[in-house]
Amino acid sequence: MTDKALRLGTRRSRLAMAQSGQVADAVSQVTGRPVELVEITTFGDVSRAHLSQIGGTGVFVTALRDALTRGEVDFAVHSLKDLPTAQPEDLVLAAVPVREDPRDVIVARDALKFTDLPRGARIGTGSSRRMAQLNAYARAHGLDIETVPIRGNVDTRIRYVHDGELDAVVLAAAGLSRIGRIDEVTDFLSIDTVLPAPGQGALAIECAAGDAELIAALGALDDPFTRVAVTAERSLLAALEAGCSAPVGALADLLADGQIVNEMRLRGVVGTTDGSRMVQLSTTGPVPETHDRAMALGRELAAEMLARGAAGLMGERAQ
Numbered sequence: 001m002t003d004k005a006l007r008l009g010t011r012r013s014r015l016a017m018a019q020s021g022q023v024a025d026a027v028s029q030v031t032g033r034p035v036e037l038v039e040i041t042t043f044g045d046v047s048r049a050h051l052s053q054i055g056g057t058g059v060f061v062t063a064l065r066d067a068l069t070r071g072e073v074d075f076a077v078h079s080l081k082d083l084p085t086a087q088p089e090d091l092v093l094a095a096v097p098v099r100e101d102p103r104d105v106i107v108a109r110d111a112l113k114f115t116d117l118p119r120g121a122r123i124g125t126g127s128s129r130r131m132a133q134l135n136a137y138a139r140a141h142g143l144d145i146e147t148v149p150i151r152g153n154v155d156t157r158i159r160y161v162h163d164g165e166l167d168a169v170v171l172a173a174a175g176l177s178r179i180g181r182i183d184e185v186t187d188f189l190s191i192d193t194v195l196p197a198p199g200q201g202a203l204a205i206e207c208a209a210g211d212a213e214l215i216a217a218l219g220a221l222d223d224p225f226t227r228v229a230v231t232a233e234r235s236l237l238a239a240l241e242a243g244c245s246a247p248v249g250a251l252a253d254l255l256a257d258g259q260i261v262n263e264m265r266l267r268g269v270v271g272t273t274d275g276s277r278m279v280q281l282s283t284t285g286p287v288p289e290t291h292d293r294a295m296a297l298g299r300e301l302a303a304e305m306l307a308r309g310a311a312g313l314m315g316e317r318a319q
Contacts, residue, residue, distance in 0.1 A: 005034040006214075009064045009073035012039045013153050018178045019203055020077045023097070023221070027075075027205075030220045038073050040064055065091060068208060075207035075218060079175075080199035080230055085238035094218035095205040096227040100174035102201035102251060104130060104194045106187040107158055107176075108168035113187040117145065121167040124150040124160050128273045130170045132247040133194040135275025147273075154179060170194075174201035195249030195269045195280075198233035202226055225254055228287065228294045229264065235298025236268050240305065246314045247271055252297075254287060261287060268301050270310045279310040 006027065010020035017037065024035035040063050061083055064076040068091060080096065087093065106114050106123075114134075117123070123145055125131060131147040138145045148166060150157060154175060160166040170189070176182045205221060207214050229252035236250045248270050255263040264287045271278035283301050288294035302310075 003033060005036045006031065006075065007038050007073040008035050009038050009040050009067045009076035011060060011064070012041055015154060015175050015179055016077075016079075018180075019079070022178070023077045023203065023205060026097070026221055027218065031217045038067070040067055040073075065206070068206065071208075074211070074214060075205060078204045078206065080202040080204040080234075081197040083199070083204055083234075085234050090209050091206050092209045092215060093204055094207050094215045095220075095222040096230060097203055097205070097221045098223040099202040099226040099229070100177055101188075102196045103173045103191065104170050104189045104196055104200075105173045105176065105185040106168050106170060106189060107161055107184050108186045109161055109164070111186045112168070114168070114189060114193070115141070115143065117143070117167055119144040120146060122146050122148050122165075124148045124157060124166040124169040126151050127170070127197070128247040129197055129249050130194060131273045132271035132275055132278070133249060133269065134170070135273065136271055136278050137193050137275070139275050154181065158184065172196070172200055191251060191253075191267075195251050195267055198237045198248065198250040199230045200251075202230050225261070225287075228252075228291075229254065231291060231294035232264070232266050232288065232298045235295040236266065236302045236305075237298075239299045239302030240270065240310060240314065247273055248314070250298075255284070263287060264297070266297055266301050268305055270305060270313050272313050277309075277313055279305050279308045279313060281305055281308065 008020055008024050010016050020037055024037060028035045061078055067073045068076055125147060126149060134147055154171060157169045161169055176185060205218050207218060232252040233250040237248055240248055250268045252264055252266045254261045255265055263284055265282055265284040267282040269278060269280040281301060281304050288297055
């Protein structure tokens with residue numbers, strides 16, 4: 001390889017810059033080449049509409065992929081949960097690094113936990129998936145909450161709480177960790193309370209399919225367990241024909257017997273945003289040894305969910 005700097009395409013947000021900076025350092029160590037960040041503005045960054053209105057799928061990704069295709073950058077870093085499930089033929093997912101904590105978290109006033117919020121508490125989130133599950137939990141446990149749709153970066157969302165406009169906001173643990181604000185979390189939401197978005201907590205490193213040398217170099221950052229887990233989750237999402245703004249949660253976790261990982265459990269949920277109707281199922285089996293087997297696991301669980309009426313719960317499906 002040459003000593004010429006590699007160009008990494010990234011969104012401009014504080015979170016995107018932080019995670020891209022971490023990847024840049026890792027790539028530089030692997031390749032011995034400097035890595036420069038190329039900031040790119042995406043439609044999702046400039047639009048103030050809610051994600052369900054602008055389609056969700058790909059709004060943070062398309063501009064980065066266009067820059068890759070045009071050769072303006074050598075590779076790009078995405079939050080994996082933002083990636084559409086269909087992979088363009090001219091681009092390749094060269095690496096999925098070790099996943100951070102996939103859970104959702106609460107940042108609430110007065111350091112309150114979710115179950116300690118007062119009656120009528122206003123909880124902000126831009127995610128129909130989070131709304132559906134929080135409302136379902138509240139219905140099942142006699143809590144009185146109001147979920148409020150919000151947009152904006154992490155700083156903006158937390159400010160709603162500090163300014164007293166909202167009692168709490170829901171965010172991803174991984175994002176807060178990457179920007180050094182994990183200490184502001186007042187409650188980590190159990191996976192049993194809120195299943196995360198497919199791929200949440202994981203990053204995707206993408207480059208041109210024809211750049212074999214770069215693909216090989218980036219492959220050093222790939223974590224096979226993370227990749228197989230997110231492949232199953234995204235296969236479930238694709239088989240439900242749902243975009244990243246649909247109220248679908250999924251998590252594949254690895255089950256170990258002592259030091260030996262021997263099984264993978266895939267859980268999926270879909271529900272109406274008011275939490276009145278939910279379909280939640282899981283399946284456990286051997287850790288998939290190939291991409292195709294991971295895909296099959298996701299499709300099989302999705303088929304069971306559709307048989308239980310999941311399709312009728314996804315209002316955003318057609319967008």
